[in-house]
Amino acid sequence: MGSAKHERMGALKECSVRVMDDSYEVKDVLKSIINDIGNGKILSCVKSSGNWIITLRNKDDADLLIETGIVINDSTCNVYGVSRSFLTVSLFGVPSYIDDDELSEKLLEFGCKLKGKWHHNTYPEFPNIENGIRYIRLELPTECKSLPYAMTLNGVHMRLKHNGQTRVCNLCLENDHIMRNCPKYVCRECNSQGHWEAKCPQVRCFKCNNLGHKSFNCPQAGDDNNDHHGNGDPATGRHISPPKHANVQHKDQPKDEAMDQLPQTKGSAIETNETKRSKTRIQRQLNG
Ligand SMILES: [Zn+2]
Ligand SMILES: [Zn+2]
Ligand SMILES: [Zn+2]
Structure with missing residues (x-):
């Protein structure tokens, strides 16, 4: 449906997908894609800055791969659109x-x-x-x-x-x-941009009476105040401790672990590639 139209309209970039290279060999990538969409549909497969860029003859095949991911050497890989x-x-x-x-x-x-x-x-x-x-x-x-x-x-x-x-x-x-260092951040103490409340040049510390910091960041305060450093709410100066079992995201956390932390609610928006793949397989069997 509409695939001829897509071919006419779409630039080849629209038909291109990207797989993050996990030191895959080109034959493994190609085998996996041919296995999913058939022979004669790939125009190029190029390694470029940590990705395999695969250009296909038609956009519907690209959409399918993006939707379902591909399986290379028994592990499922995400497939991303290049232009979308x-x-x-x-x-x-x-x-x-x-x-x-x-x-x-x-x-x-x-x-x-x-x-x-x-x-x-x-x-x-x-x-x-x-x-x-x-x-x-x-x-x-x-x-x-x-x-x-x-x-x-x-x-x-x-x-x-x-x-x-x-x-x-x-x-x-x-x-x-991060937001507190954003040039667009508006300080709630003085309403100007470029710094956050704790670094505001207009704010006066009630401990040492100097300008430029709040009392919980005061360099002249005793050791008992040191554990408050960098852990306060900039708006209130109140100490915040992280909630127990907080769902904290770490920058270098592997994607799969992050996904495991999601509430496993039935009908959640996030489907694993495995479920998407099997759904698509069933659909294809029904259509065929
Ligand atoms: Zn910003
Ligand atoms: Zn300010
Ligand atoms: Zn001070």
């Missing part, structure tokens, strides 16, 4: 009084292009009651690799997950700094 970055983004901890439109607005502010509607997950035992997980398909803004791990909307703090996520600034989505 469609993702399923899941939000966790969204009470039903938060409107879909409010969520959309927030993602549009980031520059995302939304595809389709929000899906609301429910508890398997209580199919009419939402469990706070919503997901949507979207395209990330160009030059943007990831959305932040969390966002706050109307005082509700929600976690945000998608495949291939990395740590980025919550404000501008750049990956070379």
Whole structure:
């Protein structure tokens, strides 16, 4: 369906996919793809800065590989589009009084292009009651690799997950700094940009009466204050200890472990490649 049309419209870039190279040999990559989509459909397979770039004759085959991943030497590998970055983004901890439109607005502010509607997950035992997980398909803004791990909307703090996520600034989505160092960050003490509250030149320490730091960061305070360093809420100066069993994301954590930490709710937006593959296989058998 529509494959001839796609071929006419689409540049070959649209028909190209990317597999992260895990020291695979070209024959293993090609065998795996031919096994999935058949012979005579690959135009090129090129190694380029840590990736295999595979250009196919038609976009539907590229879409299929992106959707299902491929199996190389018995391990499943993610396949990414070269020119597109469609993702399923899941939000966790969204009470039903938060409107879909409010969520959309927030993602549009980031520059995302939304595809389709929000899906609301429910508890398997209580199919009419939402469990706070919503997901949507979207395209990330160009030059943007990831959305932040969390966002706050109307005082509700929600976690945000998608495949291939990395740590980025919550404000501008750049990956070379965190929000408190963002040039766009507006200090709540003096309303100017370029520093956060704890580094505000206008703030006065009540311990030493000097400008430029808060009392919990005071260099003249005793040792009892040292454990507060860097662990305070910039807004209140209050000490925050990480909650027990917090679902903390580490930058260098392997992707699979990160996925294991997701709540295993039936009907969750995140499917493993294995389930997607078997679904697609069944579908193909039915069609054939
Ligand atoms: Zn920033
Ligand atoms: Zn300031
Ligand atoms: Zn001080």
